[in-house]
Amino acid sequence: MELLNCKDLTLGYEGKAVAEHVSFTVSEGDYLCIVGENGSGKSTLVKTLLGLQPPLSGIIEKSDVLKKAGGVIGYLPQQTPVQRDFPATVEEIVRSGFLAKSGLRPFYTRAEKQLAAEKMERLGISHLAKRCYRELSGGQQQRVLLARALLATGNLLLLDEPVAGLDPKVTGEMYELIKTLNREGVTVIMVSHDIRAVLTFATHILHVLHRTAWFGTAEEYANSDIGRAFTGGEQ
Amino acid sequence: MNSFLAVMSFSDFAAFFVYDFVWYALIVGVLIALCSSLLGVTLVLKRFSFIGDGLSHVAFGAMAVAAVAGLTNETWIVLPITVVAAVLLLRTGGNRAKLNGDASLALISVSALALGYLVYNFSGSSNLTGDVCATLFGSTKILSLTPLDVGMCIGLSVLVIGLYLLFYNKIFALTFDETFARATGVKTQAYDLLIAVVIALVIVLAMNLVGSLLITALVIFPVLCAMRVFKSFKRVVFCAAVVSVVCALAGILLSIWLETPVGCTVVAVDLCAFLGFYAVGAVRQKIVSR
Numbered sequence A: 001m002e003l004l005n006c007k008d009l010t011l012g013y014e015g016k017a018v019a020e021h022v023s024f025t026v027s028e029g030d031y032l033c034i035v036g037e038n039g040s041g042k043s044t045l046v047k048t049l050l051g052l053q054p055p056l057s058g059i060i061e062k063s064d065v066l067k068k069a070g071g072v073i074g075y076l077p078q079q080t081p082v083q084r085d086f087p088a089t090v091e092e093i094v095r096s097g098f099l100a101k102s103g104l105r106p107f108y109t110r111a112e113k114q115l116a117a118e119k120m121e122r123l124g125i126s127h128l129a130k131r132c133y134r135e136l137s138g139g140q141q142q143r144v145l146l147a148r149a150l151l152a153t154g155n156l157l158l159l160d161e162p163v164a165g166l167d168p169k170v171t172g173e174m175y176e177l178i179k180t181l182n183r184e185g186v187t188v189i190m191v192s193h194d195i196r197a198v199l200t201f202a203t204h205i206l207h208v209l210h211r212t213a214w215f216g217t218a219e220e221y222a223n224s225d226i227g228r229a230f231t232g233g234e235q
Numbered sequence B: 001m002n003s004f005l006a007v008m009s010f011s012d013f014a015a016f017f018v019y020d021f022v023w024y025a026l027i028v029g030v031l032i033a034l035c036s037s038l039l040g041v042t043l044v045l046k047r048f049s050f051i052g053d054g055l056s057h058v059a060f061g062a063m064a065v066a067a068v069a070g071l072t073n074e075t076w077i078v079l080p081i082t083v084v085a086a087v088l089l090l091r092t093g094g095n096r097a098k099l100n101g102d103a104s105l106a107l108i109s110v111s112a113l114a115l116g117y118l119v120y121n122f123s124g125s126s127n128l129t130g131d132v133c134a135t136l137f138g139s140t141k142i143l144s145l146t147p148l149d150v151g152m153c154i155g156l157s158v159l160v161i162g163l164y165l166l167f168y169n170k171i172f173a174l175t176f177d178e179t180f181a182r183a184t185g186v187k188t189q190a191y192d193l194l195i196a197v198v199i200a201l202v203i204v205l206a207m208n209l210v211g212s213l214l215i216t217a218l219v220i221f222p223v224l225c226a227m228r229v230f231k232s233f234k235r236v237v238f239c240a241a242v243v244s245v246v247c248a249l250a251g252i253l254l255s256i257w258l259e260t261p262v263g264c265t266v267v268a269v270d271l272c273a274f275l276g277f278y279a280v281g282a283v284r285q286k287i288v289s290r
Helices: A042-050 A064-068 A081-085 A090-098 A110-122 A138-152 A168-183 A195-201 A218-223 A225-231 B010-018 B020-045 B049-069 B075-094 B098-120 B128-137 B147-166 B168-176 B178-183 B188-210 B215-229 B233-258 B262-289
Strands: A002-013 A016-027 A031-035 A057-062 A074-076 A156-160 A187-191 A204-208 A213-217
Touching: A002 A042, A002 A064, A016 A042, A016 A187, A016 A204, A016 A213, A031 A042, A031 A195, A042 A156, A042 A187, A074 A138, A074 B178, A090 A110, A090 A138, A090 B168, A110 A138, A138 A156, A138 A168, A138 B178, A156 A168, A168 A187, A168 A195, A195 A218, A195 A225, A204 A218, A204 A225, A213 A218, A218 A225, B010 B020, B010 B233, B020 B049, B020 B147, B020 B168, B020 B188, B020 B215, B020 B233, B020 B262, B049 B075, B049 B098, B049 B128, B049 B188, B049 B215, B075 B098, B075 B188, B098 B128, B147 B168, B147 B188, B168 B178, B168 B188, B168 B233, B178 B188, B188 B215, B188 B262, B215 B233, B215 B262, B233 B262
Parallel strands: A031 A187, A031 A204, A074 A156, A156 A187
Antiparallel strands: A002 A016, A002 A057, A204 A213
């Protein structure tokens, strides 16, 4: 079942195009990786998909399936240093994922709190619920933000460099966790620099270049010229 | 013995409480302290501490205009001007180039201060220095409130506190991660606007208590105190509110007892509280890291 269909997007700021002719689809259960060199327009694409800025041209179609689930893409942002001294417990942050769903209601319902507790359990951070976010390790922090993203979305996650700054062991665990979520039915879009992980986990790949973009399955990518050039023949 | 501390005997001090103006001052002081500390949490955490300062200077300028125009109740001119300035400042400070916002804030801040004083010179007041000093440091205003002032303050405070409780979860999410909130479909610009308006309201209120120069203290001290010791958002908000109210009460009572200007006394008490919390936080840190 198709969730997202992006047709011939031109991405950029204030009329200046960063990337052009970006077309791709995301279906339920996909693990789409977005790759490309720095400055090729990956972060602009992320912002556009999240609805933080409009595309210069082209259409992003959200399917009825996605709309029925709230139409929200669960976003795991790159870590920002702004949150460094923020006083907030893990529980407070995870629950804030419900924000858009709660409308004008000033508090969280018991059902929402229950769901938040289940997600924390699922991601192995229940024991940290009352701890302060800023005192956690990088991997734990990412799990907290992942739990929040899962509560915000029905079934579609957008992960922006989820393992940046994590040590190798934690990186491996994070990838396993994402893969497990994907197997359980969560559709994943991941922006990544880590080409080895991309080739291991992705079902589909979107390679953003300045003038154009390549989209296809992971197998097609491995056998394409652009894929071979970018991966340096790794496999 | 010490003439500084022996200003008033206790019975003289207690006698003050038969006067309405003392109670007015206490009520207004507590409400303002409560409101400003609530907002302070958001302002400090979003790195907007200085917006309070800039806005209070704008309010000073507006106050000068009101004085020259000979208005009896300045609030009606000060409030709209401050609200507009707040909206403009949060826009530039929040979204666009950070550096630019920083500089424009300083620009607006000093311009309003200078022009305000300039305008005051045309007011033809016989007590120019006194007027300006009162507006800057709020020296006597708080002890000469009318029932109307008090009523207005209660009304605005109820509004601010009500909005804060109603939108508490949203305020947390917006303060913690605005991008995420926007990505999940929250109308962040509407909330930013709301926050800007409420900040302006509180600053106009707070000018009565501490004057326009010292407002930043009311906004930042309580939350900085709370952040030294507490690590959850809820507790920080709660602690900041309590610290702010206690300091305001203590400051007002002290100022009556010692016959010192109210605003400065409140801020001095806030500073002492901060030093206290800082020490507690440092000691805790040491115990934990051992």
